[in-house]
Structure formats: C-alpha cells, structure tokens
Amino acid sequence: MTETRRVALLARPGEACERLRAALAEAGGEIVLEADPSTLAAETLRASSPQVVLIALEPSVEVALDRFDSVLGDPSVAVIFDEAELAARRTGWDAARWTRHLRAKLSGSDDVLPPGREPEHDMLPLPGRPPSPGQRDADVPLASFANEAETVAPQVPSEPVVGEPKRASIFGELSLVDDAPVDTTDAAATASNEAADALFKNDLEDLQRRIAAMDFSDAPAAASAPAAVGSAHARGAVLILAGIGGPDAVRQILTALPQTFSLPVLISQRLDGGRYDRLVQQMARATSLPVHLAEAGVVAAGGNIYIVPPELGVAESDNTLRFVANAPLLAGLPASDSAIFLLSGSDPATVDAAMAHAARGALVAGQAPEGCYDGAAPNALIARGGNAGSPADLVQQLLKRWPA
Template sequence: MHATDDTAKPVALLARAGAARDRLREALVAAGGRIVLEEDPNQLEPSALAAAAPQVVLVALEPAVEDALERLESVLETPELSLLFEEAELAARREGWEAQRWIRHLAAKLQGHGNVLPPGLEHEEAEPAIALEPGMPPRPADGHVDAPLQFHLDEAQVQAYDLPADEIYEAPARALAPRPEVLSFEELIAGAAQPVAAVPPPLPAEPVVVPVATESEAEPAKVPLGDFSSWSLLEDDGYEAAPAAASAVQVPPPALASLLNSELSLVEIDEGAAEGNGAVLLIAGIGGPDAVRRVLAGLPEDFARPVLVQLRLDGGRYANLVKQMARATPLPVTLADPGQNLVPGDVYILPDVIGVESSTEGLRFCAEANDLLEALQPDRSAVLMLSGADVALVAPVLEFAGKGGWVAGQIGEGCYDPAAASQLAVAGMRAGDPEYLAAELAVHCAA
C-alpha cells in the first residue's frame, strides 16, 4: 500500500536524461514517493534545489555528474535532507524481479518502515507465543515427595552404574590390594622361631680415582675411600687450600668463549618492522561506492591500519572518488602513488595500474599491478568483499583466511551484487551490512 500524496515524502530526482532516469522515476512512483523536482544535475542551480524543499534526494551516480554534485554540495549536506545514491548504469538495466525488489527497499526507506517482503507475505501470522503461567515449573523431585526412604536407596543403587566415572582420580594400589590375614599370637611366635637367612657382608668399596693437578702432570693417585683413620674435622698443623683441579673445569677455546660472551638470539627482531606488513583491503564493484562509503564512515579516528580501496571504475575518475570518500570518514583519503609508503590510519584509493610491494620500511605502492594478497601479512591484515566484488577472487581470499587473515563479506539489504560475499558466508566467514563489518573490523584491528 502506497502512501497518499499528503503523507508521501517530497523527493528530488537528480539524473541525466535517459534510461536510468526513466527507471528511477518509475521506481519512485511505485514506491509511493512524491517527485517535486526532476532535473539534470549539470543544469541545476543550488537555489532551485533548495526552493523545491525536498526531504529526500535520489542521485543517479555517473562520472558525468561528479563536478555538478560538488557544486550542489552546500544544499546536499543539509542535515534535514536524506540522500539516496544509485549507479546510473545499474538502474538502467534493472528489470523484472530485481527491479521489484529494489522498489520494495526504496519504499521502506521513503515510508520509514522495515517491511521489504513481497506482497502477500507481509501479514503472515507469527507463531503463537507460549502462554506463561505463574509459579515455579515442576521439578523431578516433586514426584517423589511422599516416597519412603527405601525407594530412594533402591533408585540410587540402580543409577549408580550409569553415572559417569571420574577419569582423573585413580584409587591407590594399596587400597585395591586384599587386606593381610591377621595372625594369632602363637603363629607370630612360631614364625619368629624360624631361622633367618644370614645377610652377606657388604663388598669392599672399589678405589675411586680422584684427579689431582700437579706441576709435573703426574698420574693421579689412587685413594681408597674405605680408610677413615687419617680423617679429621680440623687439622691443628694448619690449613692448606687444595690445588684447583684444572681438569675438573674445562675452559672453552677462545673462539667458543667469544661466541658465548656475545649476545645471541634465535630471531633477529627488526624494531622498524614490528607492526608487520599489515593492511585492510576493501574489494568492491557494482553497488560498491555506497558500501565503501558506509564502511569508511564506521571506522574510528584512531584506526591503526592502512586501508586500500580497490573499486573498478569504467571512467577511471579516481580523483573524484577520493573527494567522495573523504567526506564520509575522518581518516585521510588519498590516491595511491607509486613509490609512496603506506601510513597506518590512511585510506588509499587504488587505481587498476597500481600495485603493492614490501620494502625495508614496510609496504609501498609500485607502478605495476600485482597480487595484493601476496604482499600483505595475513595475521596483520583483513579483507572485506563488498557489493560487486569479483567472484574469481573468492578462492584466493579464502586461502588468505587459511593463513590467518581476517575475512568478511557484505550481505543483506543494500547489497546489489552479493555473489562473492555469499560464498564467503557459506564458507563460514563473517557476513553482514557495512556498518556491522566496520564495527567488527575496528575491534579486530584494535586487538
């Protein structure tokens, strides 16, 4: 059911003339919107847009209107104004089921409700709720309140053999051994009268060789340890320190001594590379600009990882994309430049011809496109596959996750092409809307 003309929100449609504009106009009418202004952004003045007093502005994004949107920025940034962005190319070819689905989502945004189900399903009766009753629920013990004590004893004896045993505790062996037989006084006297086998005397101790160092390197003397007649606690004639046994302490050779005195470590730690080659990679395509904007808007100001945005643009106007993203996030947004080092907390728009490589100072951009996942350190990096991400990259991203990388994908409302992200969700990776992914990413990178 569409809103009436009195309750429908006034909408301004900003799009160049063509198929995209016609499709968006039809969608707005079907969604219950009241169009108060329909104009090409290149020919629209800010005063005319403000005079129309719309509450919602729907913009068809394409490279040809980027400069015009900057000119209308003062009006578009009005707090009371709700902005909806749609890619012109995608809107022009949306039809059938996909078009009806987008109209339902557009109607939910315009009318302020969350019902996006097809007609006929929005009034389905929910499952009946469980009727709550006052009082405590019945307990098993209540069934045996009046039972005699013997009933409980018999039940315990039956259940004892089915109870789990404690595998940690083992009874000592003496407790399991049979008790010794108690002998009478006469049996004890008879056992004592029996002859006891004589114990042979101990064998004399073998002489022990004690090495004694002398100046002439004489043979060590053999001193028997069994003779104690000459030993005493104190010698009155004076005390002489025994010569140090040179052979008892082995002095390592000079080369080994110098090696032992040096500072050794199993791993040489490079303090400059303590942070590792970590970064966050956002991969997007059709429907990606809005998803990237929402993710960047959810990142905190103290975000401690470089953020790489790989978004394919047919026109290649990445400079305008930098301006759009800079308005959505407190983080610095720049265009990647070959030879530039990646700085934690900065966002870089990555053109198709720019790659990333490792250097002694960390990660830096290079002039040739390469496999970005190979340059990133998995345990210090994360990958988000947003709307329109290339399905061919799913397998490498899952392999990256197997090495310890943090991987997630965008699904749900607003994701126009969730093919790649859905495969990540099936594989057990995190999935959700851009706001959820941004919050989870911030927690992961802060750990």
C-alpha cells in the same frame, strides 16, 4: 506503516532520469524535486528539504556536485548514487532488483529481498527464472539440497513401476536425459561406489586425527593481536572489495570510521567506466579521512583511504606497504594485521584467497547478503564458513580489532 521519504532526483534529462523516476514511484518515494544538477541552484535543492537525494552520475554531473556539499554532507540526508549509463539500460529483472534495492534504502532497511522470500543464498533458481544475484558465480552447497530432497522424497506421489527396485534415494531415480532408463541392477558398480565411499570416510577420519594431534605451540601470535610497534614487518591494511551495489556500503563504512583510525583503507571498487578519480571525489564527501587515488611507489599510510585501480597491487618494501604496478592486491597484504571485506558486487573468485588470509590471522567478513544488490561473493564466503554483517557491523569488528 512505512513513512514516505521526500526525495530529490538529480539527473540530466533522458532515459536514465525517466527510469529512476519510475523506480522511485514504484519504491514509494515522494519526489519533491527533479532537476538537472548542472544547472540547479544550491538554494533550490536546500529549499526542497529532501530526506534522500538520488543522483545519476555522469561526468558533467560530477563536476557540479561540489556546490551542493551543504546538503549532501548533512548527516540527516541520505545520498544515493547511481551510474547514469547503468540506469539508462537497466530493464526487466535487473530493473526490478534495483527497485527493491531502492525501496530498502528509502525505508532504512538492509533487506532487499522480494516480499515473502527467504535469503537468496539458500535458494535454487526455478526453471525459466534467472538466478538470484547471490547465486551467480557462487558455489552452491549441494549437500544441503540433497539432504532436504532425501527428507521430502517419501512425500512425493509416485506410480510404482512393475518390477521396479526399492527406491533408496530420490537422486537414484533422476536422469539428466529425458526417458533414459536408470540401471539399478549393476551390483559391481554399486559395490565399487560403496568401497569408494568407505575409503573417503577413512581418509577423512585419518585427516581429522592428524589435525587433532598437531602441535601449535610454535604457531604465530593470536589473530586478535595486531602487529607490535617496531615490528620487522609492515603493518597491514583494510581491503574493501566491492562492485555493483557496493558504493553505498563502502560509503557507510567510511562515514563510520573515526579520524583516529590507524590502518590505511584500500578500496578496490569494480567500475564499468573506470573513472576512479570520480570515485575519489564521491568517497571524499562521505568521510573525514583523506581520500586519494593510489599511485605506484606511494606508501599506504595509516589513517588514509586509497581508491586502488585494477592495475595496482601492494607489496612490502622497507617495512612499509607500497602500491606496486602489476602486483597482486589481496595476496600482497600482511595477513596477520589486515582486514578484508567482501561487499556487494565483489568477485566470488577472491573468496578462496580471502579465506586463506583468514587462516593466517586476517579479519575477513562479508556484507550481509540480504543487504546486497549482488551477493555472490558474500554468499560464497558464508558457504565456506565466513561471517557477514551490515556495514555498521563490519565497522564495529574493525574498531574492536584496531581501537581508534
């Protein structure tokens, strides 16, 4: 039986506090303290002996958190942040999803799926039900569903129609328009489709033969080897892309990084309010490494963490990696000596560019979808052959590639 966790809820009175209180009750948390952090004494929080502290963030709350560092910095206390504005307007399906996420955090599990569900990136939405977070904006691998449909088609009961041609495929019988007849008698169209299929197959086989015959003797050094000291090119960086649900995973990664980690860590976290200075303060509590707000012209120094606003990117300059205004972030990384992590809530549109970097030697991985609040990008990465893991797994990959 799962142990009930003792939770301190720090939130100003209002809709956000009420919704978080209800979510905690449904998720199985025992609320031992509920208080407005702007007026709460640090001794009172410490005396409640919480195992988990849930904080509804807003400007007046953020400035009050410093006095709770002795509790929030305790490694035995799990700290969960939520934006008060988001919490206040979260209803219905989003509220249920957040409750699952919270239940997983309270139980120490990485699985935020509903009971009895398979991983969401392997499922199609049912009619009338919104898609799972892993399906929104992600490319769905239709071939797998087609193969499954072909397998189960003979088991589907049906009433044969007099004169109906032999059923070759379940998809040959479906129409996007109700009651529209399907023309299966056009032999010319059938022959044309078969010819197109044969041509595609020949082209694919030809491409495979050409790839197999290519000479890679002049290819760049193996991906596992970081750039040599004194290289003519700038060293790379670790780029962490995240959005809703991502701060928890980012925090876990930063907490696990040793002080001797050699690469700069760039965090591109999508925020509704755009308060990146607040994110700097939040992440500084999670790590022993220095955390900065990136600024144009500043060099990305190894062993430092940078919160990167959306208007900044990076570029090589004088054998260093600098932050540049109105420049690409992902595309500016030296691929052969960089890592790219796609966490919960990151933009699926970045997956293709990330995989292009992987082909040039970058370490590219996603957060395991079952631990994501919004797994669209990690799902899309997996569909393209990428790998994924828990935040702890991702840190181990980093330290294997770049030992501290």
